[in-house]
Amino acid sequence: MMQKVRVKPLMPPGHVRTPAYLRGKTGVIERSLGAFPNPEDLAYGVAATAKPLHRVRFTMAEIWGADAETPDDTLDAEIYEHWLEPVHAP
Amino acid sequence: MSTNKTNPGNRLHDSPLTRRLQDSPLTRRWQDSPLTRRWHDMGGDPAGPVPKDQHDFAIWEKRVDALMIIGAAKGYFTVDGLRRVLEDMGEEAFETMAYYERWVASISQNLIEGGAYTTAELAEKMAEVANRGDTYGDAAKGPA
Numbered sequence: 001m002m003q004k005v006r007v008k009p010l011m012p013p014g015h016v017r018t019p020a021y022l023r024g025k026t027g028v029i030e031r032s033l034g035a036f037p038n039p040e041d042l043a044y045g046v047a048a049t050a051k052p053l054h055r056v057r058f059t060m061a062e063i064w065g066a067d068a069e070t071p072d073d074t075l076d077a078e079i080y081e082h083w084l085e086p087v088h089a090p
Numbered sequence: 091m092s093t094n095k096t097n098p099g100n101r102l103h104d105s106p107l108t109r110r111l112q113d114s115p116l117t118r119r120w121q122d123s124p125l126t127r128r129w130h131d132m133g134g135d136p137a138g139p140v141p142k143d144q145h146d147f148a149i150w151e152k153r154v155d156a157l158m159i160i161g162a163a164k165g166y167f168t169v170d171g172l173r174r175v176l177e178d179m180g181e182e183a184f185e186t187m188a189y190y191e192r193w194v195a196s197i198s199q200n201l202i203e204g205g206a207y208t209t210a211e212l213a214e215k216m217a218e219v220a221n222r223g224d225t226y227g228d229a230a231k232g233p234a
Binding site for chain 1: 126127128131133134139167168170172174177200203204
């Protein structure tokens with residue numbers, strides 16, 4: 001079963017690559033892609049640690065709510081692990 | 091000021107509409123704040139038609155592109171640094187400057203930060219180039 005995750009609902013200033021429209025949304029890890037230098041560090045020319053990157057799948061209903069035209073369609077976004085938190089079944 | 095609040099999609103292009111939108115409440119919500127998304131993080135916003143017109147690049151635009159590749163290859167900065175400065179330039183620059191004008195400003199900022207040259211050296215070089223004249227023709231004639 002695919003790991004359910006929530007994108008952290010943080011809104012820091014600075015060079016952030018996690019799209020705002022996905023913050024706070026819940027999806028599943030479709031696959032893990034390996035570790036890559038963190039662009040949040042690369043952007044400032046400082047030493048960039050390699051961070052695990054995941055492809056996360058969201059439903060349109062989750063992202064857009066009642067506005068979703070095709071609620072069952074899905075959207076994949078590649079998000080670094082430090083922006084994700086596990087969601088446990090209630 | 092009259093604004094078309096139903097179609098912010100055209101903000102992606104330089105147009106009279108986008109210039110009017112700069113002063114609208116609709117646009118102000120994209121301004122940077124610690125509590126809201128940044129102006130460039132526009133995923134999910136209404137969008138207009140995709141412009142499909144093509145054009146040839148001018149020689150200076152090609153040179154700017156090459157400068158990015160050389161600067162990155164030499165290790166002065168990365169594409170992430172390019173994007174950081176482009177985004178920090180803000181929405182006004184996005185609306186008023188051409189694509190490669192924004193690039194060359196960002197590349198220069200990154201090269202200064204990376205130690206390729208100093209602002210003083212840049213200033214001297216810019217004055218020297220401006221002295222050559224307004225056109226390539228003037229420059230080819232040599233010093234006045």
